[in-house]
Amino acid sequence: MTKITPELVKEHGLSDSEYAKILGLMGREPSFVELGIFSVMWSEHCSYKSTRFHLKKLPTKAPWVIQGPGENAGVIDIGDGDACIFKMESHNHPSFIEPYQGAATGVGGIMRDVFTMGARPIAMMNALRFGEPSHPKTRHLVNGVVHGIGGYGNCMGVPTVGGEVNFHRSYNGNILVNAMCVGLARQDKIFLSAAKGAGNPVVYVGSKTGRDGIHGATMASAEFDDASEEKRPTVQVGDPFTEKLLLEACLELMATDAIIAIQDMGAAGLTSSSAEMGDKGGSGIELDLDKVPQREANMTAYEMMLSESQERMLAVLKPGREAEAEAIFRKWELDFAVIGITTDTSRLVVKHQGKTVADMPITALSDEAPVYERPFAERKPKAGDVAYDTSKPVLASLKTILASPDMASRRWVWEQYDHTVMADTVQVPGGDAAVVRVHGTKKGLAITTDVTPRYCRPDPFEGGKQAVAEAYRNITAVGALPLAVTDNLNYGNPQKPEIMWEIVAGIEGIGAACRALDFPVIGGNCSLYNETNGEGILPTPAIGGVGLMADVSKMATVAFKRSDDVVIVIGKTSGGSGGGHLGQSIYLREIESREEGGAPPVDLGLEKKHGDFVRGLIEQGRVDTVHDVSDGGLLVALAEMAMPRGIGASVGLAGLPDAIPFWFGEDQGRYVIAAPFAEAETIMAEARAATIAVAELGRTGGDALSLDDKSSVKIAALKDGFENWFPAFMSGEEIPVTN
Amino acid sequence: MKSAVIVFPAANCDRDAQTALTQMTGKAPHMVWHQDSELPDVDLVVLPGGFSYGDYLRCGAMANQSNIMGAIKTHADKGGAVLGICNGFQVLTEAGLLPGALMRNAGLKFLCKPVALTVEETQSSFTRKYDKGQEIHIPIAHGEGNYYADENTLDRLEGEGRVVFRYRDNPNGSARDIAGILNEKRNVLGLMPHPERVVDDALGGIDGRGIFQSLIEALS
Amino acid sequence: MKARVFITLKNGVLDPQGKAIGHALNGLGFGSVGEVRQGKVIDLELSGSDAEAAKADIKAMCEKLLANTVIEKYEIELK
Amino acid sequence: MKARVFITLKNGVLDPQGKAIGHALNGLGFGSVGEVRQGKVIDLELSGSDAEAAKADIKAMCEKLLANTVIEKYEIELK
C-alpha cells in the first residue's frame, strides 16, 4: 500500500482543503488509486471548478436545441428528422510539447465525442494560435500541428473545411489548438451516456490500454516509475486507422438497439468515462481491471484507471447482447471485453487481481467536486479613439496588410487537409463559412470558428460579444441561418484575479450575444492556465458556430462574379469620431506597429437586423456575392472579394473626410454585397426603408482595385503578397522526418 | 452497367464512389467487403480512394493482401473493367495489376486541390467520351501520388498509349507528369485524381462524369 | 528470437525525403553531410529458434508484404 | 564516411504501424511473428574521417532534427 503523504496529495494537484473534503466524503483515507481518481475528476479539466459557476449564465435553450451542454456534444434539430451534433475542444498543452501527435490526438478526441453520440462526422474545423512568426519555435509548431491535423483527419476521411490561424507573441510559449467536429445523425438515433439500470454489462472497445499520458508528476513520484526505463512521455500517439474502424464499428452497433449508454474515453480515460456514465444514469459501476485489454505487461490499477490511451470507448449494453456486439467489433478487428457491470449502489468499485482497489461514491466525483467563485479584478475597458498618421498611402497599406501573417491566405494550411472527401463540401476553405451539404439533400450546414483575441484583452466583454457576432456574420454571409454555437474558452491562470476577470467578462459577453442573436451555446470546453513566462495568453474564447440553409444552390460566396455589379456596404462605418474604428485594428498593428485603443463595440440589435436583411437577400436568390467585414476593415474585404477571380472594382465614397479609418476601421455589423444594377437599386431602397445604413461604394470590373483619388493597384499584385506570405514563411522550415 | 465498390478498412472514399456510381448509372453498386472472396456479377469493379489500413507500411500494401484481391485479378484477367482511384491506384500497383509505384509527393506534403489534366488517350472504355487533348479539372487529395516507374516501363507506357491522364502543372513530382495509366489490356485504369468528387454541379465541377459516361457506354 | 529488417529505396530511385533531410541538415550548419537516404526498419519478435528457418520466413514476409520490390530492397539481420 | 542512424519509438509508446504490420503478417500465415515495431533508418554520407567527431555531430543532428526525442530514441552506427 502506498502511503498517502501530504507531498503525494500536492503532486496530485489537490489543495489542503480539497484533500480535507475528500477525507470527509470517504470517511477514511483514500487508497492510492482513489487519490488518483479524485485528482483527475477534481481537476480543472474535468470538473470546470473555476468556470462552472459562470458557465451557467450562458443561454443554452432554443426550440431547435435537442441536447445542450452536459453530454459529449450538443445536438440541434436541422429538420426532416435530421440532427446535427457538434463540439469543439482544445489540445493546447500536448500540441506544444509534440505538435504532430498533440494535434492529431486532439482531432481524434473530438471526433469520438461526436460519434459516441451516434453521429457520423461530416466536417472538421481547427482554430489555431501560434507565437510570433519570428519566434524560433513557431514554424516547427505550425508545421507539426497542420501536419498532425491533416494526418489524422485525412485518414478518417472527414473533410477539414476551415478554421483560423493567428500569430501573436502572447502564444510564444503556449500555442492553442482547438478542433471542432460536426456530425450528422437521425434524431431518433442519438446515443447518450447515462448508464441507467443495474446488472447491465459494461464493455470496453477499441485499442488496448497502455501507459499513455499518465500525469508526468505523479508518475515520477510514484513507486511504479521503473528507473531502468526511459522517462515516459506524457504525450499520446494517435492511431487514426483504429479510430476509423472504431467509428464504423460503433455506427454498426448503434444501428441495433443493444446499447444503453456509450461514451468515449477521453481525458482521464476509464475513470471519467465510468464515473460520468454512472453519475448520469444514477447507478453504480463495478470494474474488473483484469479484463481490460492491456498493451503492456504488469500495469497497475492506478495506471489503468488514469491511462489516456486513445481510440477507446466504454459502453453499457442491454444484458444478453454482448455476443452480438462482440461480433461487430471483431469484424472490425478491434478489442472487445466485458470489464464490468452496472449496480444499484451508486458507487464506483474497482477490482484488480482479486482485490478491491477503489470503492467510492460516484457523487463524490461529480456533484461534490469543488466549485470556486474565484475573486476577479475588473479593469475598465479602454475607450475612445486612437490617433493615426494621416499621410500613409492607402493602397500601399492595403498591400502590406494582405501580406501580413494574420491576414495572408491560409491556402498553405488548408491544401494539406482533405477538404473535399465525402463529396459534399459545397463551400471550400477561403470564404466566410464552410458549407457542407447534408448528404442526399439540398440542405447545407454552414460552419465557422471565430474570435478576435486582440479585442479581448482591452475589453473582454466586447471581445466575447464580438466573437459570437462574427460567427453569426460569417454564417449569415453564405446565406445560412445561425443556429447554435460551441465554445472553447482559452484563458490564462484563473487564480489571478485579472485573468479571472477576463474569463467572467468573456463569458458574459458571449452570453449577451448568444441571447440577442438567438444563437444558444450547446457545448464547449475550457482550457485554463495557458501562460507564456507567467503572462497569460490573449484571452481567446473561440466560438464554433453552425447554421443551416435550405438550398445550397442559393449559397453566396465572397468572390466578385461579374463586371458592373454595384458594390454596396451594409452597416455603418462611424467609429468613435465618425470615420471608422481604428482601435485594436489590424491597420494600427501592421502599419503603425501599435496595439492600442479599445475594441470596436458590437451593437447586437444591429447585428441581428443587418444579418436578417442580408440573409433574406441570399435566400430570395437576389444576391450571390457577400462578404462580412472583419479583420482589416472595408478595403481588405473588397480585396478579398476581388482576388479569387481577379475581378477588380472602382470604389469610393463622396465627401470622405478620413480615408484611413474609413477603409481600415473595424466597425462591426457590416457586410459588403455585389449585385447587378437593377437589383442593387431595389436592395438599397429596401435597406433605407428598413432604416439600415447602406452606401454604394462603386462598381466591379477591370483587373485593379481603384480608388476615387485615381490611385489603383493591380489585383494580381495584391494576390501575390496575399498568397505568398505563408509558403514563403514555411519554406524556412526543416522538414520533419516522418515515415 | 453493373458495378461493385470494394470496402477496405479505412478506404474512406467508398461512399463517394457509391454515390457517384448511383447517380451516374441510376443503379446502386454492390458494396463488397474486402474479406469476401468472390465478386458479384458486375462489369466494373472500383477500388476507391482513402487510407486503407491507415496507409501504414506503404499505401495499398496491406489492402493488396485482402481476400478479395484474388477475385479482382480474375475479373481483370477475364477482361472485366477495374478502376482504381487514388488509394485504389496504389493498391493496383501493389498488386501488380498496373506497373510502377506511387511514392511520397516530391513536396512531402499531402495536397488537396483541383488540378488541370490533359486527356491523353480516348481509346479506352474509361475515356471515350472525352476529346483527345481535352483539359479537365479534377481534384487530387493525396500525400503519395508521385508516380514512379523505370525508364523502360515509362517508354513502354507512352509507346502503347497507356498514359491516359497527365498533369498540366505537376503537383507531386510524378514521372512524365503521369496522373493515370492503363494496363496492357486497357481494362484496368488507375489514377490519382478523384473523378467521383466532380460529378455534381454543386461541388464545383462535372469533369469527372466523362469517366463514368464512358464506362456506361462501353460496358452496357 | 529477434530480427531486424531494413527496407531502403533501390539505388537510382529518387528519395525526396532523404534529400530534404540532407538539405535541412546542411541548413542547420552540418556542412559535412553529403547524400542522405531514408528507409524503414522493422523489428520483429519471432517464436521458434531455428535461425535458418526464421531467415527464410522473413524473406518471404519481405517479398510478400514488407517491401515493394519495384522500388525497395531489403536486408535481414537476426539478433 | 558512412553512418546509419536508427530512430525508433521509445518503449511503451504506441506504434500503430508496427501493430498493423504484425496483424497483417499473422493474417498472411506467419504465425511465429510476435510484437512488431517500425522505425526509421537514415543513411548519411559524411565528409571528414574523425569517427568521434562524426558521432558527436550525428548525435547533435538527432537531437536537433532527426529524432523527435519526446517519443523517439536513436542509435548511431558508423560504418
Ligand SMILES: Nc1ncnc2c1ncn2[C@@H]1O[C@H](COP(=O)(O)OP(=O)(O)O)[C@@H](O)[C@H]1O
Ligand atoms: N486552420 C485552418 N484550417 C482550415 N482553414 C482555415 C484555417 N485557418 C483559416 N482557414 C480558412 O481561411 C479563410 C479565412 O479565415 P479567416 O480570415 O479567419 O476568415 P473570417 O475573417 O471570415 O473569419 C476561412 O475560410 C477559413 O476557414
Ligand SMILES: [Mg+2]
Ligand atoms: Mg468572414
